[in-house]
């Protein structure tokens with residue numbers, strides 16, 4: 463075909479899609495809570511894709527801010543210049559973090575942000591004269607990204623295996639997952655201390671002089687289906703990290719930027735991490751944007767020694783302008799308080815609809831971040847050994863219902879345990895949420911009707 467030949471769509475297209483042998487509808491427009499496809503179908507976006515579109519689609523304020531930015535400056539390489547959007551956004555994030563001496567480094571996506579966090583940790587320890595501190599401890603059933611370092615730190619066995627990558631085998635501890643791991647003779651507080659103390663055991667085994675950092679999501683997102691840490695867990699983790707000279711990295715790529723009702727999810731616990739990573743919601747899907755917030759301890763050390771790192775699009779002016787605009791809307795429209803209020807609506811709608819559902823084992827909600835865990839038997843909490851693709855079936859059934867939600871699954875003791883993650887935009891109304899929960903019930907019914915046929 464000559465270069466100027468007219469573009470003719472073909473089926474299947476020339477894109478290497480996420481899943482082969484699947485026909486994706488073409489998304490052609492989107493507004494508010496809905497995405498519209500080329501066949502005239504509309505989908506209620508109850509998960510913001512993967513917890514991305516925190517302000518819904520086509521928010522006029524963000525679009526106006528982007529248009530203005532594009533007209534004045536799109537790109538000036540940050541080896542040569544800084545720019546107003548990244549300066550403004552950095553100051554505002556450090557205010558939310560509550561540390562005037564904190565610094566912020568901007569990237570284009572979550573995996574890059576976690577890679578950067580690891581590199582910060584390594585360079586911090588070199589600057590402190592402890593170059594042997596290289597190991598990153600993480601947790602099982604976690605996801606920190608798809609690049610080599612971030613996937614090495616991820617405990618998501620499915621993604622690790624599928625990548626076929628030569629990953630580093632860093633140690634991982636069990637997650638804090640009370641629904642499955644709390645013993646009947648144990649209080650929640652005792653369980654939470656037991657779960658946190660496994661970090662100390664891992665440190666004792668590998669030696670604190672070899673360990674750079676511990677990374678965890680304050681509220682686990684896609685790997686387990688919204689699992690907030692039990693009370694006291696992160697406080698004990700913080701104590702252990704401090705006592706052993708290990709940096710605490712909070713991966714808030716999914717649960718941060720207001721998703722749980724506080725700007726930073728770690729605020730639900732009485733801790734301050736050394737480094738926090740943000741992505742997804744911070745650009746709201748309007749631009750690819752991620753941020754690494756480094757608290758005073760790391761920031762001051764690296765101010766002196768410098769930070770050897772960089773990607774072409776670090777601190778991109780348009781991406782950071784999207785971040786500023788998203789933050790403006792969150793602050794001006796009181797969306798953190800709204801998220802807390804609507805979280806109560808979401809929690810009760812889910813409990814009302816699924817509280818007694820035969821195949822629903824647990825419902826977990828923190829602000830507008832919710833997980834519904836599916837089981838084949840509520841008593842034994844068993845998963846579905848005979849239906850390994852149940853999460854995919856659910857995703858398709860939801861789309862049939864005109865619903866975007868985010869199903870996933872975890873392999874536990876040889877069984878597949880699926881869950882559905884919901885992360886509705888903070889601009890949702892109570893009736894959008896009720897509508898979404900009804901559509902989800904329709905999707906779950908479809909999937910289990912097939913089973914009983």
Ligand SMILES: Cc1ncc(COP(=O)(O)O)c(C=O)c1O
Nearest residue numbers: 571572573605606607683715716
């Ligand atoms: C907690 C968490 N960390 C990191 C990532 C990786 O982010 P990205 O896909 O933007 O590279 C994700 C993505 O889902 C995530 O949920």
